[in-house]
Structures are given as structure tokens and as C-alpha cells.
Amino acid sequence: MGWRLSALTLGLRLIAKPRLARTAGPEAAAHDLDRHAPILMRQPAHLLHLRRPGGLHWISAGHCAPRRVILYFHGGGYISGSPRTHQGVMARLSQLSGIEVCAPEYPLVQEAPFPAQFDAACAAWERLDGLGYTPDQVVLAGDSAGGGLALALLGDLCVRGHPPAGALAFSPWTDLAMTGASLSQNARSDPFLPVARMRDLVDVVGGAQMRADPRLSPLYATFPACPPVRLTWSRSEILADDGLRMAARLRAEGARVEVETHATAPHAWPVFDGWIPEARATLRRAAAFVQDLLRDTSR
Numbered sequence: 001m002g003w004r005l006s007a008l009t010l011g012l013r014l015i016a017k018p019r020l021a022r023t024a025g026p027e028a029a030a031h032d033l034d035r036h037a038p039i040l041m042r043q044p045a046h047l048l049h050l051r052r053p054g055g056l057h058w059i060s061a062g063h064c065a066p067r068r069v070i071l072y073f074h075g076g077g078y079i080s081g082s083p084r085t086h087q088g089v090m091a092r093l094s095q096l097s098g099i100e101v102c103a104p105e106y107p108l109v110q111e112a113p114f115p116a117q118f119d120a121a122c123a124a125w126e127r128l129d130g131l132g133y134t135p136d137q138v139v140l141a142g143d144s145a146g147g148g149l150a151l152a153l154l155g156d157l158c159v160r161g162h163p164p165a166g167a168l169a170f171s172p173w174t175d176l177a178m179t180g181a182s183l184s185q186n187a188r189s190d191p192f193l194p195v196a197r198m199r200d201l202v203d204v205v206g207g208a209q210m211r212a213d214p215r216l217s218p219l220y221a222t223f224p225a226c227p228p229v230r231l232t233w234s235r236s237e238i239l240a241d242d243g244l245r246m247a248a249r250l251r252a253e254g255a256r257v258e259v260e261t262h263a264t265a266p267h268a269w270p271v272f273d274g275w276i277p278e279a280r281a282t283l284r285r286a287a288a289f290v291q292d293l294l295r296d297t298s299r
Helices: 003-021 026-040 087-097 116-130 145-160 195-206 240-252 277-294
Strands: 047-052 056-061 069-073 100-104 138-143 166-170 229-234 257-262
Touching: 003 195, 003 277, 047 087, 056 087, 069 087, 069 116, 069 145, 087 100, 087 277, 100 116, 116 145, 138 145, 138 277, 145 166, 166 277, 229 240, 229 277, 240 257, 257 277
Parallel strands: 069 100, 069 138, 138 166, 166 229, 229 257
Antiparallel strands: 047 056, 056 100
């Protein structure tokens, strides 16, 4: 482990994890992330962030190819975050891939209960369709809860028979039924997420809904004729099994799945681009994956 990654994980373990463990509720979590995101999530030079009608944010950094887009859903456990808090990682992914990012402003659960988040994801897809984008010109993406939301939308689109060009997710949260063994096995090794608060978070997010609802937990979705998917997770995080079993689920449905894991990186480490070289390396590989998926579209 490099010294920068060691320093980051130590800081998360000593400061961020205890703070998350004692966060009073969704509103406090949202306030904390809004306040600290400009420090934690660095932004590349020449970042362009435009908010357009339909609740869509368009984010880039440098020249982007026309008529291709990454539809990116931000993380934050469905209780915090926004396209603005996560614009750094989105802009870097855009810069490295040469593809503009479209980030929906989906409601947090304290603003609107589930399935409003999934409905907003579907509405964003329909908005892109209305703007003239075809499915093969769109790659779905997201981190943490946003990664789970991207995969939930992927399953729905596969069932409807018009899937996107592909999808990628960083440390996706895919099982709100909380059946993964890593929740207990990695409780101590995870430097970022406090497992003791996960049940509280699931109760807030899921409400009275079934925890295995595929709109909330894509691990239980079906993916007929699924396009290529790239999944990234840390083997030391409590959501490691969410990624591991999601990859197995997709492969069982015949999808081509690329997997990248790291032994000690924190949950959703690409959002720490600019702090640790591992983040930039992962984003470069994700960008190459996106370029490969959209190569035929550019011809």
C-alpha cells in the first residue's frame, strides 16, 4: 500500500468512520457531505457544470465527443450527495474518456420515499431519449448507492428490451436485504463505513418496501440480453459481497463482466481522485471501458 493510500485510509478510520457512526440522521448526513465534498472530492481543471431542464446536470472537463453520454448516479446512501458533491469524479471520468457525463438530480429519501429514486433514474433515461440519444450511445455509471441505482436501471432496461451500451459501478450497493457475509467479516477492516449503522440506513431508505425489490436491490433483478458491465470494489469493505455476488449474478445471465478489486482501498475509492493514485488508475481503466463500449457508435 502506497503512503498516500495509507494516509487516506488512516484519516477515514480515525475521522470519517466515527463521524458516520454518530451522524444523527439523513439531514445531518446530507449537510456533512455538502460541507466536506469540496475538500474530499477534488475537481480537475476546466470543469464545466451546466444544469439544464429536466433535473439533469451536464459535467465535463475538456473536449467531448458528440452524441455519446455517461449517465452517472451519485452515491451517498440515498440520504446525501448530489451531482454537485460528486462533480469531481464525474468530470475526471469525462476528461479521461472524452465523453460528457449527464448526472440526474434524483431526490434523497428524506425528500421523497422509495421508489422515487428509481423513478427519477427512469425519467432521466427517458429524457435522454427525448434529446435524441439512442441506447447504444449511453453508458450507465455510478458509485455506492448510485452504482446500485445504475444497475437497477440496467435490469429494468434489459427486461424492456432496449439496454444501454453497458454499465460500470464503483463499490455498488446491490443488496439492501443485507445478506452478504462481508458485512460482518469486514466490519473491522473497512476503514470508512460503520456496519453498525447499515440497518438504520436500510430502514430509512427502504421504508416498508421489500428489501429484495429489484428496483432497490439489483442483486435480485434479471438481466436478459445484458450488455457488458464493469464492477469495482475493495476486498476489505463491508460491501465487498455486494460487488462479488453482483458479478456472479450478471455472468449467470450471460453478461460479459469486467472486475477490478483492491485489497485495502476504501469504499468507492475513485471519488478520492487527486488524493490517491489508485483512484486515477481505476478511473483510467473505467474510461477505457467506456470508450470501448462506444467505439462503434462513433463510426
